[in-house]
Amino acid sequence: MATPFDVRCWLRPTVLLLLWAGLCPGLGRSPDENGNRFSEGQRPSAHQTAEPFQASQTNPPSVAKVDPPSWWAGHTINPVRLLVRGQNLNGARVLSNSRALQVSEVLVNHAGTYLFVNVSINSKARPGSYPLKLITGQGSTTIPFTLQASLATSTNFQGITADDVIYLIMPDRFADGDQSNNAPANAPAAANDRKNPRAYHGGDLRGVINHLPYLKDLGVTALWLNPWYDNWNGVNNCEKPWCPNTYYHGYHAIDYYAVEDRFGDLSTLRELVEKAHALGLKVIQDQVANHVGSRHPWVTDPPLDDWFHGTLAQHTVNRFNNSTLLSPHANRNEFRNTLDGWFSDDLPDMNQEEPEVARYEIQNALWWIGTTGIDGIRQDTIQYMPRSFIRDLSNALHQQYPKMWMVGEVFDRDAAHTSFFIGGHTGWDGIDTKLDSVFDFPLWNTSLLAFTGKVPLKALREQLKYDALYPDPSRLTVFANNHDTLLSHSAFEAFRSFITAKRSRWKGRTILTTAAISPAAFLEILATLSTPRDASRGTKGCLSGRVGGFVCERNIQR
Numbered sequence: 001m002a003t004p005f006d007v008r009c010w011l012r013p014t015v016l017l018l019l020w021a022g023l024c025p026g027l028g029r030s031p032d033e034n035g036n037r038f039s040e041g042q043r044p045s046a047h048q049t050a051e052p053f054q055a056s057q058t059n060p061p062s063v064a065k066v067d068p069p070s071w072w073a074g075h076t077i078n079p080v081r082l083l084v085r086g087q088n089l090n091g092a093r094v095l096s097n098s099r100a101l102q103v104s105e106v107l108v109n110h111a112g113t114y115l116f117v118n119v120s121i122n123s124k125a126r127p128g129s130y131p132l133k134l135i136t137g138q139g140s141t142t143i144p145f146t147l148q149a150s151l152a153t154s155t156n157f158q159g160i161t162a163d164d165v166i167y168l169i170m171p172d173r174f175a176d177g178d179q180s181n182n183a184p185a186n187a188p189a190a191a192n193d194r195k196n197p198r199a200y201h202g203g204d205l206r207g208v209i210n211h212l213p214y215l216k217d218l219g220v221t222a223l224w225l226n227p228w229y230d231n232w233n234g235v236n237n238c239e240k241p242w243c244p245n246t247y248y249h250g251y252h253a254i255d256y257y258a259v260e261d262r263f264g265d266l267s268t269l270r271e272l273v274e275k276a277h278a279l280g281l282k283v284i285q286d287q288v289a290n291h292v293g294s295r296h297p298w299v300t301d302p303p304l305d306d307w308f309h310g311t312l313a314q315h316t317v318n319r320f321n322n323s324t325l326l327s328p329h330a331n332r333n334e335f336r337n338t339l340d341g342w343f344s345d346d347l348p349d350m351n352q353e354e355p356e357v358a359r360y361e362i363q364n365a366l367w368w369i370g371t372t373g374i375d376g377i378r379q380d381t382i383q384y385m386p387r388s389f390i391r392d393l394s395n396a397l398h399q400q401y402p403k404m405w406m407v408g409e410v411f412d413r414d415a416a417h418t419s420f421f422i423g424g425h426t427g428w429d430g431i432d433t434k435l436d437s438v439f440d441f442p443l444w445n446t447s448l449l450a451f452t453g454k455v456p457l458k459a460l461r462e463q464l465k466y467d468a469l470y471p472d473p474s475r476l477t478v479f480a481n482n483h484d485t486l487l488s489h490s491a492f493e494a495f496r497s498f499i500t501a502k503r504s505r506w507k508g509r510t511i512l513t514t515a516a517i518s519p520a521a522f523l524e525i526l527a528t529l530s531t532p533r534d535a536s537r538g539t540k541g542c543l544s545g546r547v548g549g550f551v552c553e554r555n556i557q558r
């Protein structure tokens with residue numbers, strides 16, 4: 001996501017309709033039910049009332065969505081906690097019709113629109129459909145739920161290492177492989193307009209699949225795709241220069257469990273990961289736990305009163321006083337604003353200090369990995385979430401997938417800042433985030449300044465001395481630029497210009513020429529600057545596409 005100094009203004013449920021009766025006859029009938037185990041008063045933000053069963057069904061319960069819609073037997077997270085969206089859920093009890101699942105800890109919100117329930121899964125349970133039954137005094141309905149077969153660990157969940165070269169793709173801006181998804185039924189025509197840099201341009205997952213051999217041929221080993229969560233299909237209109245705009249970049253999720261309909265669907269995403277893996281290419285998902293889009297259904301009907309920090313009408317906006325996150329003596333209000341303030345009025349801030357939110361988001365991260373087989377996560381705006389949450393998320397990832405890798409976006413030019421968030425050491429707060437990697441924004445910045453003549457070249461050497469602040473600088477993710485930086489902020493372009501300008505002066509010497517400099521070569525130079533030996537300093541990343549509609553050399557529309 002964009003940065004405080006970058007000018008920025010700036011999801012369809014899949015519901016399985018399953019019949020309740022007789023779906024799991026082979027597993028016997030031993031209903032386990034729970035309606036009121038959660039003690040009243042523990043949770044002031046929600047309540048549950050047991051209502052006497054009545055024959056009338058004037059307000060029968062209904063279920064519209066279940067997060068997550070599926071899970072696995074033998075998973076490190078057991079029980080899994082479901083968040084069920086519906087109507088008339090007050091006083092609900094939940095029944096399992098199978099010995100494979102046991103339910104407990106039901107919690108319903110004031111409005112009767114959300115229900116939380118723990119589902120314990122027997123380690124020997126087989127993949128398949130395991131619908132739960134929801135009963136109120138007004139009637140009953142079904143909570144669809146399935147157990148997935150686990151993907152092979154030999155080809156999936158491989159993590160990212162210093163040997164990888166990451167290629168960043170903004171799916172909307174890479175390649176249009178399926179024109180049938182360019183105009184969803186509920187989208188205005190203006191939402192898809194290549195003349196508008198802030199509209200959708202038609203790129204999709206099929207376009208990426210079609211070009212996997214091309215990407216392999218580039219020499220990259222991992223693909224980072226900007227968020228594929230479902231985003232709103234409409235167009236924002238305003239009098240500002242950035243309007244009309246859309247959420248083509250994917251950072252305004254309206255559903256943490258759905259694939260953007262303009263990009264494809266879950267089966268297309270799975271195909272992409274499978275075909276990438278077959279070519280030896282890893283896949284990294286861009287996750288955004290810090291915030292959702294203001295069009296998310298939660299915004300007008302939150303599952304709990306403290307689900308977000310504030311409401312659409314009443315919230316603080318982040319003033320990005322990032323330094324307050326590092327000091328034990330920082331002003332408490334500024335510290336809270338940096339953690340709790342909305343990234344913009346359009347990006348409601350999730351409250352990870354509410355245990356239900358933290359649990360929801362950790363399960364969501366693991367669901368995407370387990371469902372698609374991805375190898376890594378790029379976590380957006382990670383510093384604006386509590387460090388205890390970063391630690392808990394990192395631990396959960398590694399417990400289930402030992403090789404799993406997550407890189408955090410800590411957009412700051414100061415290595416004292418970025419190093420504070422990488423895992424492997426404990427901060428003043430007693431927390432080791434266990435975070436595998438952070439992007440090396442400090443080196444990106446210094447490279448840019450050095451290769452544009454704004455600071456002497458020795459500034460690079462001065463920058464690299466801060467490697468001592470990192471428990472292991474080889475875990476950094478170095479990069480030339482990304483989708484949040486302008487082309488003029490490309491360290492690679494600056495380096496190429498620098499070499500061009502010096503060429504006449506260096507005539508007769510053996511030097512790199514512009515033709516010989518590729519982004520990968522540049523990144524290799526950055527990665528090895530600090531190490532005279534053969535070791536590589538960090539994972540390398542290059543890109544395609546950027547926020548704001550600017551075109552870069554790999555931002556192709558095919």
Ligand SMILES: [Ca+2]
Binds near residue numbers: 178202
């Ligand atoms: Ca398309």
Ligand SMILES: [Ca+2]
Binds near residue numbers: 011012230232261262
């Ligand atoms: Ca959408």
Ligand SMILES: [Ca+2]
Binds near residue numbers: 290338339341384
């Ligand atoms: Ca936050």
